[in-house]
Amino acid sequence: MRRKRIYEGKAKVLFEGPEPGTLVQYFKDDATAFNNQKKGTITGKGVLNNRISEYLMMRLESIGVPTHFVRRLNMREQLVREVEIIPLEVVVRNVAAGSLSKRLGIEEGTALPRSIVEYYLKNDALGDPLVTEEHITCFNWAGPQDLDEMMQMALRVNDFLTGLFLGVGIKLVDFKLEFGRLWEEDQMRIVLADEISPDSCRLWDIKTNEKLDKDRFRRDLGKVEEAYQEIARRLGVLPEAGPLDMQGPKVMQ
Ligand SMILES: Nc1ncnc2c1ncn2[C@@H]1O[C@H](COP(=O)(O)OP(=O)(O)OP(=O)(O)O)[C@@H](O)[C@H]1O
């Protein structure tokens, strides 16, 4: 079957969907880090991220967070609603790690007294710079109301996912969200788009602090595939596990 390729990114390909206003999101095994300077593949990542993102987006929908997700089509593809992506990466942090630790000298693993929301401009040529609400509204990347809505949604997602991951023995250290505008009869809604997966979250085992996310790739820690599998397994969405094992998260004591 031939279909129109709309966009090829680093981790996913977007195809024209079967109905107007829809897209097919194809999850690749390709991985990049440090603004494309490090490239590689993580075998099976696409299959796992497709499942993990499906599961998390569905759970978020069920608590009333609007998302672009429609349904999973097959091992590597999901049907989503086409949105106009807001050119920001919204990052929520609960524990210091990554660029926060590096820029501000806060030791990785330090629990933050309260969750922090940050905005980065989606611009690879500039290295996705950190921007403030003033920059965002000044250059009209989003309006003050949009920003407020995104922040509220990001915090709600954080509360829900923190609890969900805690239930399966995982600490949600930080994560990145993308939002998009959805037009319905002249009405605009902001919905969660892109993906939520170990590519876009930092996930540490609650007991050992072992990293179970893309940092294993970024820092050459090994066992990268295994980490993604472990997240899928704990969420109860590991494809190989079969239908009996795919009924939801396993609670850890
Ligand atoms: N529902 C949607 N409608 C339109 N675009 C979307 C939707 N969900 C995600 N996208 C966009 O599709 C692309 C997904 O591909 P991928 O994640 O591989 O991109 P990327 O290499 O990270 O590049 P980018 O800098 O564009 O995010 C991203 O540009 C993302 O913003």
Ligand SMILES: [Mg+2]
């Ligand atoms: Mg991306």
